[in-house]
Amino acid sequence: MAADEAVDQECVEGYLFARSPTRFLLFRRPPKRGRIWVPVSGKVDAKDPDLPSALRRELAEETGLTELRALDPLNWSVRFEGPDGRRWRLHAFGVEVAATSVPRLSREHDAFAWLEPAAARQRLYYSDNQAALDRLMERLTEESEQASTALAHPTSHFPPQAIVLPTVGEPLFAALREGHHTKVVLQVPAGLVRNAHDLAAAIRDAVGVPVVVASRACFGACDFPSPSETPGADALVVLGHAPIPNVPLDRTTYFVEMRDPGGDPTALAERVRDAGVPRRLGIVASVQHLDLLGPFVTALEALGYTVRLGTGDRRLQYAAQALGCNYTTAESVAADVDAFLFLGTGRFHPLGLAFAVEKPVWSLDPLRGEIELPVDRGQLVRRRQLLVAKTRGARRWGILVSTLAGQNRNPTALVLQARARARGLDAEVFVSDRIDPRDLEGRDVEAYVNTACPRIALDDSDLYPRPVLTVPEFLMAIGETPLEPYRFDTYH
Ligand code: SF4
The missing domain is CATH 3.40.50.11850 (Diphthamide synthesis DPH1/DPH2 domain 2)
Known part of the structure; x- marks a missing residue:
């Protein structure tokens, strides 16, 4: 596999888990390597075609486990200096195996244990390992919440559909007619609000159904009007965005991507x-x-x-x-x-x-x-690190959570709250469908950490009455992780 020039050695690590109930399989290093509990990890060889193949090889070598139910990247990587002074980067994966799996021990480990989530987190020695485990837990919680929602609505045999169209025109009108909807809500991005009136009229005339326009500003690709904002509308037309595959829909949604192949x-x-x-x-x-x-x-x-x-x-x-x-x-x-x-x-x-x-x-x-x-990334990072430094003494934190399906990271917020409290800090979770700076005025909070859309912390932070940090920045501010390397907050 080709190496990134800024990295001398790529590595992989696998967090083995089983479901129902969720348990993690951790390994203990032998005494000469600290007797610490770790996931399975190893270096990527030049012969490994890609990172998942490298991890499959390591798992087979170190545990004998080759029957894997799933192996998914956690999109979590850590850079550090290896014992040889070279620059290493570690990529984390979640690896599902059968709950009955029994690993074989190699020279790398002298014990293994199946553990409940809280016990696994506590036993992991490195904070980066704990952070990767948090990310996996967040994903498993999200999946199980989606599964329970589906079970709670047994009369709905099919999830609401996403229908994708390149532009506004007859194919959209035909699809809407075929859907036999009773009322359509139209959402347009900021750049097209002047056209919303005409577009709504065009849909109404061509399809023959009532059309209402969502007037609240659209924050981004996962910010749809809720059913309570648009009562009775059983179809949504979203202009300018593509579907996000892991965001569930609450009604049939037509994504009109406004494709424009213009430009020579x-x-x-x-x-x-x-x-x-x-x-x-x-x-x-x-x-x-x-x-x-x-x-x-x-x-x-x-x-x-x-x-x-x-x-x-x-x-x-x-x-x-x-x-x-x-x-x-x-x-x-x-x-x-x-x-x-x-x-x-x-x-x-x-x-x-x-x-x-x-x-x-x-x-x-x-x-x-x-x-x-x-x-200039360096300048951007320095500005964010300065903000982190300013909040280092903050004792009263607010944790912002959005209930929008595409940016709701409530499990992450609860983990952050627990971490803050473990350090003797006060941290309250503030929940809303849309995070609005006006709602945060006058609160007894010294700084916020935002778990919702990253735009809030990175683009709009000047609008807020107190500093707003991203999740990795918050961990730096409370002393859980170092300022370097600076990590961007991403959702997966
Ligand atoms: S969370 Fe992501 S998808 Fe949703 S509005 Fe923000 S950037 Fe867009």
């Missing part, structure tokens, strides 16, 4: 070359510009570029796509490129991408043909 691919590629963008290039695009990718990549390759488009995790619908809270498409190819190019508009995604991949991130607006120089 050859002229844009020449613009990239003339700006001096490195030749080994990863591209990430907002959903509107995904149709331009094919011809644009061909044009870049004709100029001598090697382009990589990555595949994301269960939160991303398309290759090369990105969300402000998830850049796994870029992370999947980061080792093979020298820089990234963001195809789209606005600064939020390039900033998040720069935090996530630690590579120069250029931006190209395909419609205007304007290119922007790389984001």
Whole structure:
């Protein structure tokens, strides 16, 4: 496997677990290696085709377990200096096995134990291991909550559907007619609010159903109007966003992605070359510009570029796509490129991408043909670290939780609260469907940690009456993790 230039040795670690009830399988290192409890881990060899294969090999060698029910990346990696002074990076995976699995001990371990979640967390020696286990627990809790919701509504044989269309037009109208809906709600992003009136009228005329427009500002791709905001509407039309595969829907939702293949691919590629963008290039695009990718990549390759488009995790619908809270498409190819190019508009995604991949991130607006120089990640990180430093003495914390399905991290909030309390700090959880700075005025809180959309902490923090940190920043502020390496907060 190709190595990232900023890393000398890639490593993998697997958190073995079984379900019903959830239990974790941990291993103890022998006395000469500290008798500490750890997950299974090991180095990635040059012969390993990818990280999952490396972990499968390690599991077979160290535990004899080869019958795996699932092996999923936790999108959690840690960098550190190895005993040889080289720069190592460890990638964490959740590995499901049968509850009856009995591992074989190798020279790496002298004991193993199946443990309840709280006991497993307590027994793990390294805080990074605990953090990865928290992430796995968060995912398992989310899955079991979704399963119980499905069981609680046995009359619904099919989950609400996501129907994807490229633009507004007859295919959308035909799909809506076929759906035989009684009332449709239309949600438009900020850039299209002027057109909302005409679009609603066009749908009403073409489909023959009442249409209402959601007037509240749309915060992002997982911020849909709730049924209580739009009573009686049994269909939702969302403009400008793609479905997020791991976000459940509460009614049939038509995602009109507003694809725009506009822009001259050859002229844009020449613009990239003339700006001096490195030749080994990863591209990430907002959903509107995904149709331009094919011809644009061909044009870049004709100029001598090697382009990589990555595949994301269960939160991303398309290759090369990105969300402000998830850049796994870029992370999947980061080792093979020298820089990234963001195809789209606005600064939020390039900033998040720069935090996530630690590579120069250029931006190209395909419609205007304007290119922007790389984001200065160092400056961004220093600004965030300064904020962390300012909150280090805070004793009263507020933990922000959104109840929106796509950004509800209540399990994470409870873990953070427990960690704060274990350090003698006061921490209350504040819950709302939308986090609004006006609701936080006048509270006896010195600083907040945001578990909802990362835009709140990274883009809008100036609007809040107190500093707002991300989850990894909070752990730095209360002394659980060091300031370096700086970690971006991502959702999976
Ligand atoms: S949580 Fe992610 S998907 Fe939801 S609005 Fe924020 S950036 Fe977009």
